[in-house]
Amino acid sequence: MRCPGQDTRKLTVSYHPCPTCGKLVEFFSDELMVKCPACKTEVHKEQVPSCIQWCKAARSCIGAKKYDAIMKDMEEAAARKQRVKYEG
Numbered sequence: 001m002r003c004p005g006q007d008t009r010k011l012t013v014s015y016h017p018c019p020t021c022g023k024l025v026e027f028f029s030d031e032l033m034v035k036c037p038a039c040k041t042e043v044h045k046e047q048v049p050s051c052i053q054w055c056k057a058a059r060s061c062i063g064a065k066k067y068d069a070i071m072k073d074m075e076e077a078a079a080r081k082q083r084v085k086y087e088g
Protein backbone atom coordinates (compact mmCIF):
# COMPACT_ATOMS: atom_id res chain seq x y z
CA MET A 1 0.00 0.00 0.00
CA ARG A 2 1.23 3.43 -0.89
CA CYS A 3 1.34 6.37 1.46
CA PRO A 4 -1.39 8.82 0.38
CA GLY A 5 1.09 11.67 0.76
CA GLN A 6 3.15 10.17 -2.04
CA ASP A 7 0.21 10.15 -4.42
CA THR A 8 -0.66 13.81 -4.06
CA ARG A 9 2.94 14.93 -4.40
CA LYS A 10 3.19 14.92 -8.16
CA LEU A 11 6.52 16.04 -9.47
CA THR A 12 6.55 17.72 -12.82
CA VAL A 13 9.56 18.11 -15.07
CA SER A 14 10.57 21.29 -16.81
CA TYR A 15 13.58 22.26 -18.86
CA HIS A 16 15.71 25.35 -18.50
CA PRO A 17 18.65 26.27 -20.71
CA CYS A 18 22.13 26.31 -19.19
CA PRO A 19 23.41 29.93 -19.28
CA THR A 20 26.89 28.74 -20.21
CA CYS A 21 26.46 26.07 -22.86
CA GLY A 22 22.77 26.34 -23.74
CA LYS A 23 22.00 22.70 -22.99
CA LEU A 24 18.49 22.11 -21.65
CA VAL A 25 18.76 20.96 -18.06
CA GLU A 26 16.02 18.85 -16.53
CA PHE A 27 14.36 20.20 -13.38
CA PHE A 28 11.87 18.42 -11.20
CA SER A 29 9.29 20.75 -9.69
CA ASP A 30 10.91 20.55 -6.24
CA GLU A 31 14.36 21.49 -7.52
CA LEU A 32 15.55 25.08 -7.75
CA MET A 33 19.12 24.42 -8.83
CA VAL A 34 20.63 21.67 -10.95
CA LYS A 35 24.18 21.32 -12.19
CA CYS A 36 24.44 21.24 -15.95
CA PRO A 37 25.51 17.69 -16.90
CA ALA A 38 27.58 19.04 -19.77
CA CYS A 39 29.61 21.87 -18.23
CA LYS A 40 28.81 21.66 -14.46
CA THR A 41 27.43 25.18 -14.32
CA GLU A 42 24.80 25.68 -11.65
CA VAL A 43 21.54 26.35 -13.48
CA HIS A 44 18.86 28.11 -11.46
CA LYS A 45 15.22 27.73 -12.24
CA GLU A 46 13.55 31.03 -13.00
CA GLN A 47 11.03 31.69 -10.29
CA VAL A 48 9.56 34.71 -11.97
CA PRO A 49 6.51 34.41 -14.19
CA SER A 50 7.66 35.63 -17.58
CA CYS A 51 4.82 38.15 -17.91
CA ILE A 52 6.44 40.29 -15.21
CA GLN A 53 9.33 40.97 -17.57
CA TRP A 54 7.25 42.52 -20.30
CA CYS A 55 3.81 43.37 -18.92
CA LYS A 56 3.34 47.09 -18.30
CA ALA A 57 0.78 46.36 -15.61
CA ALA A 58 3.08 44.01 -13.69
CA ARG A 59 4.15 46.65 -11.20
CA SER A 60 0.61 47.38 -10.05
CA CYS A 61 -0.45 43.77 -10.55
CA ILE A 62 1.96 42.18 -8.04
CA GLY A 63 2.74 45.31 -6.04
CA ALA A 64 5.55 47.81 -6.43
CA LYS A 65 7.60 46.44 -3.54
CA LYS A 66 7.56 42.87 -4.82
CA TYR A 67 8.08 44.00 -8.39
CA ASP A 68 11.17 46.01 -7.46
CA ALA A 69 12.57 43.09 -5.45
CA ILE A 70 12.04 40.68 -8.36
CA MET A 71 13.60 43.08 -10.84
CA LYS A 72 16.62 43.51 -8.58
CA ASP A 73 16.93 39.72 -8.31
CA MET A 74 16.78 39.36 -12.07
CA GLU A 75 19.43 42.03 -12.57
CA GLU A 76 21.70 40.26 -10.11
CA ALA A 77 21.04 36.92 -11.78
CA ALA A 78 21.87 38.44 -15.15
CA ALA A 79 25.11 39.87 -13.72
CA ARG A 80 26.03 36.44 -12.36
CA LYS A 81 25.40 34.88 -15.75
CA GLN A 82 27.62 37.47 -17.40
CA ARG A 83 30.44 36.71 -14.97
CA VAL A 84 30.08 32.98 -15.62
CA LYS A 85 30.23 33.64 -19.34
CA TYR A 86 33.42 35.70 -19.21
CA GLU A 87 35.25 33.74 -16.51
CA GLY A 88 34.23 30.33 -17.80
Ligand SMILES: [Zn+2]
Pocket residue numbers: 018019020021022023036037038039040041
Ligand atom coordinates in the same frame (compact mmCIF):
# COMPACT_ATOMS: atom_id res chain seq x y z
ZN1 LIG B 1 26.08 23.79 -19.44
